[in-house]
Amino acid sequence: MTNLAHYDIVGSFLRPAELKQARAEFKEGKLSKNDLRALEDKLITDLVAKQKEVGLQAVTDGEFRRGFWHLDFLENLNGVEGYHPQAYNQQFQGTNAPAYNVRVVDKLSFNFDHPFLKDFSFLKEVAGPEVLAKATIPAPTMLYRQEVLANDGTSKLSEVYPDLNDFYHDLAKTYSDAIQAFYALGCRYLQFDDTNWAFLVDEHKRADLKAKGIDPVEATKISRQIINEALANKPSDLTVTTHVCRGNHASSWLFSGGYDQIAPDLFATDYDGYFLEFDDERAGGFAPLKYVPAGKRVVLGLVTSKRPQLEAPAELKARIKEASQYVDLADLALSTQCGFASTETGNKLTEADQWAKLKLVVSTAKEVWG
Template sequence: MPTQFENATTRDLPPFRADHVGSFLRPESVKEARLQLQEGKISEDELRAVEDDAIRDLVEKQKQCGLQAVTDGEFRRSWWHLDFFAGLEGLTKKVTEKGFVFQGVHTRAESVVLEDEIGFGEHPMLQHFAFLKACAGAHTAKMTIPSPAMLHFVLAIRNEQFKRPGFYATEDAFAEGIAKAYKDAVAAFYAAGCRYLQLDDTSWGGLCSEEQRAALKARGIDPDGLAKRYVDIVNAAIADRPADMMVTMHICRGNYRSTWFASGGYDPVAPELFANAKLDGFFLEYDTDRAGDFSPLRHIKNQQVVLGLVSSKTGELENAEDVKERIAEAAAIVPINQLCLSPQCGFSSTEEGNTLSEAEQWAKMRFIVETAASVWKPAT
């Protein structure tokens, strides 16, 4: 056992030593019901009943795996981000001319458009969380939503034709409007009983990529300035969260049908993101060399770092000793008790899901729980 593991202990607060990003492969019952709804064969209420049953079953499977935090698998969503955005005031989901490209694989052609000032009101995901919390029982109910920086990225950066509307007089006003809506969201989820909130964000994957940074510069956008703005937006959004609410951020380089859209280590963003974001933890993709080495973790302060060393893109099971060796490498930079273990991303960021089976998915989760248990022991 590596010497770094000698004082490794379990953790009772999120993020947990064995954790996960949130989404799981949609069962056939949910896929079929969503198709039937599109064809007009069932109602929204009938779809919800199917989703309810599937989520109850999913939560039990997570508990049986030994996980301390459970999610609803994002079973009620089509996209990990657009469904949440479309539930905000001032935004509408729309069909676009083309989808986003992941290594030659095209997503469905959908996005959101900004039609009025952004706000958080009677968002449907508050009810989604309430159902999850009721299913979770004594376990921690974890809510996952796209980050406020990701909203800016989708609206104003990914859409190269975006023009700031007149109801936001300045770029600062636009950023402040996003942060205010999210501040209201954080408060609403807390009031609903959420104590573990995860902000998902792939914009940082783009800001890690030298190719994409060059493309931004060619458009007159400073990637370092954008990184600072994004940290400011996130910090403003979570500034008023109560002390007993843990907020983490998951960062990856794309996850659509087991493909990806960006490569590059965390070096370009680490001095700003890791040092200045007032988050309680980071879920970091580290399953391939596309994410670089652990050296950028030297910028981490007191946050937990959840190492995404287990791939959710393939069914091939990792080797436990190899994973432990990598945890030991990271522990040479960040203290072992600031580290945790998870998949590098969700198993189904969109309803299509990744190219592995449900059996392989659960084998991965059991592997994570068992590996974490062999590294971090209860304090004596």
């Protein structure tokens, strides 16, 4: 596993107003694809420089080329299509995400011309040799959740995969191939973003699953199975982590619940590390961390990306100390609980607030770990 710093980032950054305007003009046909990409290249280059200036040792492209943290990747897999549902079930607290989704329409496989590969190559070039270029993609379990657990009646999965075990295997193989494709381009730090685990801890969602005849305990084990099959052939010098997300759109959220019910299976996945949200009471306590195997990295998401107010360093240090009762301090790290813009809308804070949050993460971590 790559030797990572004790401070890190989840991945997404607030989109500059210039980029939002350009993307709007592109959708209206007023700006060419090449002109949009040229602007994205410039803004990503600027963003990487700012990340280095803050002191980050792993940098991302801020997801500046995406509209959604997950859909842009998933709809470019073979066998998946994007579509506009009549009713969209991603109802955040106080707001809704834009009505767009994906579904499986044919046998799954990885698209080796996937646009994210070109995007990563650009990031690696501008990152240079002194920092890690970090790629972020949605976890395979996002398609499992979408098609099986949260099926809203628009799924065509049963037509393509009458046997769900075939779906699980093809999904894992698709991601296994994706891992190899990123690795071949020089990627040594890859993150799977995943709201499925948070879906499975939410008591309301668990009740919904039971009402549909789905056992949430079994669903948790299937999630572990898919992920571990996807990671089975991971190169030894590639770090793959996961971010367990509770929903992040316009400073709102989707799911609540502690990690207790999923911890044995979540921490039995073959990831090298786990980004866990602990920025408010919805996440519960640190006790489930007792299931984390020794040597695995746990990145504590104690600094919220949803609000501009800065956390007190003393409070952050106290919570890190509390978490160290369950995971060795050497295996802990600090980050924001999520990115700043999982959708291009972005959270309700300014770019200045965003950088202040990251400076707080870095400075606090250096005080704790040196």
